[in-house]
Amino acid sequence: MHAQQMISTHPHVKGNTNDALIRCIEECYSCAQACTSCADACLGEDMVNQLTQCIRLNLDCADVCAATGSIATRRTGSNEEVIRRMLEACAVACRLCGEECERHAGMHEHCRICAESCRRCERACREALSSMAH
Amino acid sequence: MHAQQMISTHPHVKGNTNDALIRCIEECYSCAQACTSCADACLGEDMVNQLTQCIRLNLDCADVCAATGSIATRRTGSNEEVIRRMLEACAVACRLCGEECERHAGMHEHCRICAESCRRCERACREALSSMAH
């Protein structure tokens, strides 16, 4: 991913990037992939009927992360309140999904890796929020 | 759209649907289309350089609406806090996009129609939030 390069060449940004926000964008795209993949791996497990809540949270988290990644990417004009709300929603979605995945981490390696991705994305969302504070 | 039919046949719902939430789901998908279309129509206007903030808000609103529509559709397991956060983010995105589109409504019919769609979706999100209140 080249979010840093792309955003630093935006005409209004001119190299003056918010690095916390850029890390967050990259974690959002990465977590969207991890959650899509974990939902699918859970669906392939023999014990899928014990993983339905995990799949639900994975799918929701993937949707929030993908939307947050796109929205946080945009630098033309401004829409700070929406970015802030989405970063908050994304931190919550990642926290809940990470907690659920953690419960299955001992049994399913994909849940363990996905939980780590959710934790990193949650932290990145919170740091991006702090970096935007008035 | 057949969200009512689809969700009422979910094994855990069994006809006992939250009608405010279902209306909201339909408005989210509809508003995602309207905002995608308005961004594109603004981009096609000769005065596009005066519509860049409108396009930005349209694109962000389309992303939030699409994610909210998917997330609010799911009824297996539970993820109430994420649904709530997304309904709030969506109401904000729709309010801001609707206000911006309203400014161009006299000049651009697509902005007038999109503003209406945003208002309906904002209201539907707020009603869905009320319907979920403890």
Next chain:
Amino acid sequence: MHAQQMISTHPHVKGNTNDALIRCIEECYSCAQACTSCADACLGEDMVNQLTQCIRLNLDCADVCAATGSIATRRTGSNEEVIRRMLEACAVACRLCGEECERHAGMHEHCRICAESCRRCERACREALSSMAH
């Protein structure tokens, strides 16, 4: 959904809409919702382990339909080859998902309704393709 109203007010369209394409856009958004909903309802069934292929096709079909609906909405500039490829991919995704849902239609009402939605969307994609033929 107000795709007709939105697209007919695009500055380059000026009321001269391709009605087959607009019907297709509406079916794509509708089918994206139906497939998201059917994946979730299948996940909530006791016999979920017999529905994993159906869930897989539902999730894929929802992704293709959502992307196709957005792309087919845009009228500024041109990107005919991509629209055409996506309409073809969407027709295939809908056919395969509709066939799989049809297999469970006697047992699960959500699969029966979703199969109908997939069939309508497949047909709408094919009619949109014909309407764009040279």
Next chain:
Amino acid sequence: MHAQQMISTHPHVKGNTNDALIRCIEECYSCAQACTSCADACLGEDMVNQLTQCIRLNLDCADVCAATGSIATRRTGSNEEVIRRMLEACAVACRLCGEECERHAGMHEHCRICAESCRRCERACREALSSMAH
């Protein structure tokens, strides 16, 4: 991005990954971000009215890449024909978007970087297609 780690732990994959497909998944997510970012940077340029076709292709390419990345991620059950169609559509979307961005590469650094991302993603889609050939 940890697509390799995630997919190699899928219960049906068990470490036996298709590396060309995994590289393609990562390029799809990366290109979705680059195209979203380039559309936004073009929108922020003073000469936006000369970049409307580029923005159109960027937005379409972002949609195709995001859908292709999700669909190619899934390994439960099978849906080869849809993956194949989406990889083809994605290669076309990336080729056309990359060619358009290339035209502005001398003037806009974001177009130059995005063109490279599109080229890498196009190549990765074609290599993934080859790797799936019967």
